[in-house]
Amino acid sequence: MPTKVTFGEFFKQKRIGLKKTLRQFCAENKLDPGNISKLERGLLSPPQGSDKLEEYAGYLHIKKGSDDWYKFFDLARIEAGRIPEELLKDDAVVASLPILFRTLRGQKISEKKLDELVQLIRKS
Numbered sequence: 001m002p003t004k005v006t007f008g009e010f011f012k013q014k015r016i017g018l019k020k021t022l023r024q025f026c027a028e029n030k031l032d033p034g035n036i037s038k039l040e041r042g043l044l045s046p047p048q049g050s051d052k053l054e055e056y057a058g059y060l061h062i063k064k065g066s067d068d069w070y071k072f073f074d075l076a077r078i079e080a081g082r083i084p085e086e087l088l089k090d091d092a093v094v095a096s097l098p099i100l101f102r103t104l105r106g107q108k109i110s111e112k113k114l115d116e117l118v119q120l121i122r123k124s
Helices: 007-017 022-029 033-040 048-060 067-079 092-103 111-123
Strands: none
Touching: 007 022, 007 067, 022 033, 048 067, 092 111
16 A cells, blocks of 8 residues: 655655755745745645645746646645645536545445446546
């Protein structure tokens, strides 16, 4: 089973990947080291505004549209208990979310509904 990575841990991994100490990273990007330390340790919630997340992603050299870009945003949304915004723009995905949630909870769903969900996921 894969280990769950938090937003803060992912942020820290990316910063360390740049070979920057916390203080170096914060000084170069005019950030408060105390707040970034709290963010990395999970004591401060990830920002929810796309502008701030994009700003941080830029500082971490995360390429827009990359897998890491989506992971960065998804981890921030997940920790806030929110569904990633891109998914909410697709009416078919939104309509299928209850099926997904029931499935994840281990509740029985019909074979037909499960097939519909699989087909929807494959299209995305």
